[in-house]
Every structure is written in C-alpha cells, then in structure tokens.
Amino acid sequence: MLVKLGFRHLHIDEYLTSTMCPYCETGKLEKFLKVGNPQPHRRGVRPVITSHAVLCCKNATCIGRVADRQSDLMHPRCLNRDLAAAMNFRHIANGLQQNGAVPERFQHGNRVRDNAAVPDNGEVPPDGFPAQRRRTD
Numbered sequence: 403m404l405v406k407l408g409f410r411h412l413h414i415d416e417y418l419t420s421t422m423c424p425y426c427e428t429g430k431l432e433k434f435l436k437v438g439n440p441q442p443h444r445r446g447v448r449p450v451i452t453s454h455a456v457l458c459c460k461n462a463t464c465i466g467r468v469a470d471r472q473s474d475l476m477h478p479r480c481l482n483r484d485l486a487a488a489m490n491f492r493h494i495a496n497g498l499q500q501n502g503a504v505p506e507r508f509q510h511g512n513r514v515r516d517n518a519a520v521p522d523n524g525e526v527p528p529d530g531f532p533a534q535r536r537r538t539d
Contacts, residue, residue, distance in 0.1 A: 414494055418508050424489035429461025457481055
C-alpha cells in the first residue's frame with residue numbers, strides 16, 4: 403500500500419544491528435544485567451540469568467559514556483537491544499543515502515557488498531541508490 407503512495411520499501415539486512423554500539427561505532431554491546439530466571443521449570447538449575455534486553459558498550463573510549471554526578475566516574479551507557487538496533491538502522495539508511503552502500507561494520511565478514519537494501523520492484527530508484535546486490539570475490 404505504501405509503495406502505491408510513492409514510498410520506497412527497502413529490505414535491510416539486520417546483521418550486527420543489535421550488537422554494535424550506535425554511539426562509538428566500534429564497540430560491541432554486551433550483556434551485563436543479572437535477573438531472576440523467568441522460566442519456572444529452570445529456576446532450580448539456574449536461578450539467575452544474564453538478560454538479553456539491556457546491553458552496554460565495553461569500549462573505554464566510547465563517546466556514549468555517562469558521568470556520575472556524585473563521584474565524577476565515567477560509566478558505560480546502557481541501551482535496550484531494540485533501541486540500539488533502531489539507531490543502527492538509521493546509520494545504515496544514512497550510509498545508503500550518502501554513499502550508496504551499507505557501512506562496513508554492518509557487512510558480513512568475508513562478503514563485500516555494495517548494499518544490503520534492495521527495492522522490491524528491482525528498478526533503479528530516482529535518487530540514484532544501487533538497485534541490485536553486487537558481490538566481489
């Protein structure tokens with residue numbers, strides 16, 4: 403329906419979007435929060451688990467670090483996994499708009515691709531984005 407109204411629809415590869423820090427762009431987000439096990443049948447074996455929902459960047463030079471007002475110590479910024487993915491989608495969209503390619507940090511390891519977003523109709527859009535995936539070996 404939105405395509406009929408003139409909106410572009412892109413398929414974006416979600417690879418690494420919820421595990422890369424959107425602030426420093428080099429650090430990996432890691433699990434750190436210990437919570438009670440939500441599965442009642444496993445509480446006897448593992449009463450505490452590490453939550454997948456809240457992550458923090460372990461990069462020491464991350465610009466997203468937050469200062470504690472009482473002790474003046476720097477603490478890593480904590481992010482919800484879905485918020486980090488949404489912010490990284492914005493980085494991917496900006497990379498596609500400015501360079502016509504997905505930023506390198508979101509590309510699969512040994513596969514180099516010009517872009518991971520392909521329009522549904524396969525036509526070259528008027529704004530000049532690549533319309534086909536290309537792989538170099």
